[in-house]
Amino acid sequence: MSAAKKKKNVALFVTCLVDLNRPSVGFAAVRLLEAAGCTIMVPESQTCCGQIAYNSGDKESTKAIAKAVIRAFQGFDYVVAPSGSCAGMIRHHYKELFEGDDTMMVVVDELSSRTYELTSFLHDICGYTPEDVRLETSVTYHDSCSSLREMKVRDQPRALLKGVKGLDLREAEDREACCGFGGTFCLKYSEISEKMVDTKIDNLIASGAKTLAAGDLGCLMNIAGRLKRRGTDMKVLHVAEILAGMGDKPGLGEGDI
């Protein structure tokens, strides 16, 4: 990159699951964004995008949380999240939330237009390709529903994974099917969720891949948790961890990293 070219000023939306459960995904995202020529900031007042309240029908709480997110992420060129789900919430659902409120719509539209899911941002906006990253394993990529259908992320993570040396990318059957996570759905309708995650796991295993990668920690925790319960051996990593050269660390639910 030429020195004259201005670095992209990116705010990382860490997401509540990454913050609490797997911070290494956040550090992987930082490493990747820096390698792609961005300056990273992590606004300290961020908590969560509000999706749990939104999907539970609590519109007022969601609005309060969304307003805090909007304030926290003012003034950056881009907002990037290692999650299609949280990015989708900010990009698409904040608009629905404030429908009819013209004053809010101006700021919401503005935030929406600069909010991205990590892999699509790296691929489409930064033109980034991994260099000198090696991982000798077979990987299957699971499309999270919100990445795929809300954020139109399908080819970008695959293109990035193909840039990892030694990595053998395999596609699973029915790859566009939901894993059964669905936020509180997996708690409230656990039996249906179980059926869905089992169907998903059977397809993932049949792909022959040793490692599962995805761009959303919700899906990954659901699938990893079920794999452990079934006693099935498959390593589970966030796609950012693989791309950032952290693919050799233990996967989700495998103890210390």
Add this chain to the structure above:
Amino acid sequence: MQVTSRRFKKGAHEALHDENIQRAFSRVKSGFPLARARSASELPEFEGLRDEARDLKNHILENLDYYLEYFEDQVLLQGGRVHWCSTYTEARDVILDICRDANARTVTKGKSMITEEMALNDHLEKNGIEPIETDLGEYIIQLAHEYPSHIIAPALHKTKDQVSDLFHQHHEKYGLSERITDPQALVNEARSVLRDKYIAADVGITGANFLIAETGSTVIVTNEGNGDLTQSLPKTHIAVSSIEKVVPTLEDASLFLRLLARSATGQEMSVYTTFSTGPKRMEDLDGPANFHVVLVDSGRSELLGTNKQDLLRCLKCGACMNHCPVYQAVGGHTYGWVYPGPIGAALNPHMVGLEEARDLPNASTFCGRCEEVCPVRIPLPKIMRHWREQAFETQITPKPERWGIGIWAFVAKRPVLYRLVTRISARSLKILGGKKGVIRKLPLMKGWSSVRDFPAPEGRTFMEQWKKQTPEGK
């Protein structure tokens, strides 16, 4: 129809442990969606047609009164009659009166969801008239005293063995002495019994996929041709339709027809597309002497102008359920009323009451596949979310869930408190996970732990580590 949506969770549990249901509904995902995808990809303008269809339906809904009256005028001009019914009771009574005027003893029926809604068969039977379903799937479930588990494949939940048993049990009176198991023989058996019924019937009742305003025609699509025989052989034809089925012109109907079968079964067209326009004319060789259209509202007009109006665009193709992982897991009857799958989850709370059907819009991961394939682009997840909002506002959402969300939101709105709570949680859960790194039983999260282990956190939150790493407060 009796509503059993309240026992959704119980029904789901039973369905998940029923081998026949599991086998039947897991077949859905390999059949219909592949056929739809293939047929959509073969029509380059398919996506554009979906936009056109959405816009046209919206235009119709905004001018529904105009098009319905236009349709009525044309039906009258063709010598038919139109009956306007606000409720199921009114519609059932009108239909019964017409049947009585025709001195009807038997009535043949084409597949119709609106008559399922109003439980018309029960009403006719109670009043001494024998209704006979002529769509093979409908016929099978009529024998079993059940209702459709899929809107275009009503007997999807029935196995071949169960059909053999049903025919064996009910066809003795028609001379069937042994239990037949060959599928073709079963079809032939149904066909031979139904042929006599077509001829004996005094009244034929069908639904309508479209009502065409400019010609006063009703349109049905079938793959068996049963609809044609139902409506053209008896002296009286009654087409029962909900009000949102009206379209302005023949040309408009063709737009929807190009989408309907492709979305439903992947066919370019259904095998039969039948237009009926008024009673038999002098020069006609066949046709009914009397032609009635029963227009049923039953709550639909209440949706106009609301954030759920888009539901009225529905073509009843079944694509949403064909692609729904929840429907595939629990089958159709679990939804507890006429419409299963995503369209049921979004529509039934309005039709049967939110309190009764609260589970339906909640039992979705919002995966979005339904909206992705809906030929008229109904935003089904969005409408399900509106129901969740309504349930939350009217306190239909159970207290533990409301409190849980309330506590979480209280913390999420306060970054300093949030940092503290997440730091404590990350550490405690890390300890609970031990060396293995998984928690078998997560406190207060039975729903999670009954199915999965919980991958334990790394121990220190991202924000905590980041702050340490970048002390200048980057």
